[in-house]
Amino acid sequence: MTSMLERRFRLLPEASGIDRLMAAEAFDDAIGLLAQNFVASHVAAPRSSAQFASQQRWLLSQAALTRHFRAAEVGGPGVSRRVIGHLAVQHNISSRNTAYAFFDEILKYRLVLPALEGSRAGEVVPAPEALPVLGGWYEVHLAALDCIDGGDRSIRFRSAPERLLPLLVPAIGDRLLASPEIRMPGPLYRIFAWSDAGGHLMDRLVAGIDRHASQPGGYLTDVRSITHLADFLALSRAHTSRKFAEAESIGGLGWNGRRGRSRIWISEGFYTEYAMAQAHKLIIFQEAFAEIEGRASKMNDEDCAVFS
Template structure:
């Protein structure tokens, strides 16, 4: 099986180099806003809530690899629906070609993900009445979850500037999502900042449930406790506490925390298991910049739709 990380780094589509990206000062300006720390906690906490509400399906979004594949799969469905008449079904071959064209994964990796997405309920077999029995369509819970995902991000943008994106979006979500999601997916796949992790967060981004672990750490940052020596303290003290909160294996979580600790991404403020776990400022900034980039992309694409 082809290693996804190789694809993610070495086979970014050629359009990536030509695509306009937000200037660095836009990201910095967003991160420097007083409300941005609250925005990160809102996003991270909401991602955890989405997972808890439907762990089987949303587990597909728990790593950067599978998250990008999810976006690409749903975007392909909307693209085909817009080009045809009525509800159009997808095949694994459709998805395999899409993944390879974007340098996202090999056919074998895409096929394996397609099978897992069907098993976990992100997609379902198309109704025989549609004449598309061999294909699949997004499940109603998947479409509802995608709308929630957008709503959370628009709430975050509103928190930054007291806007009304979320309320306008909810009124027309069923119309807006099919139009904007292909654009959003394409932008995510074309921006290295969204697609490829930084050197610290990479340990979490490429293993099962790694994204959830990062979200839980960010959501648990103690906003009342100031940063000390480049460290942000969380409400986590033990590996067991972290693993239990996400229904993960303690051994699995412990190994990844140990790897992150080795490169200075996380650590304990005192005795291990008896003191607050901290994340480094570098780790925090990598997460923050990725979320800020996503918000800028979403805000730009949303203009004109709501």
């Protein structure tokens, strides 16, 4: 499949970082890598990956994780039910009641556990079983950046996740929560992003793009059945059908033949919105990884100065 952005962007000296990233030859490969890994994560750990599968849960998770790792570093207050409610309102993510329901759910399914003795009452920490999924989410974004520019960030992260994850999460979380592009993606993306497992619905469509098939104005996927897609993501068929109907009504997707008996296509506009949402995340990962490496390098230089 010819790169979408080869047709839409030309690299100019004044091009923004996002334009340069999206115009890269390997950008579409990086987007495919992300989508395929998000789908694989759902298969391997559906409960944990579900926290990244809708915009609201994902933002609540980022706020909570940022608070947790920053508190662990400085010994300040950690994450509790009350804190989750405060963060939700502070960052304009949801109501307190919605945040409390989110907290109750992740505690019920043991994605978080009560903090060790000596912590403040009601505080929780990520469950050990959830940490590999969390680390994998960060690592795949670094791998996507490496796919684009030939770097080795993911290898460096994989060599020391216990050291790098606590540094990377707050640096990325602050930027994600403050980014208007992250908070307000395009209209087609929003149809799915704010619904249960809507992110995974988009991931599965993008992961299923057939690069060898042509579809005027869009991309043909290997998805044929809404029912099978709903079952795969443990969603109701009615809910999934409503989301597809909304996207179809504004030209975001359709069938290349008889409905339900042919393959689903997504429009170039839909793909562009998905790709742009991922690109904004990747720029944030790029900046945050460079920041923590610069900080580590400065600390090493200072240590060397002390002993020289």
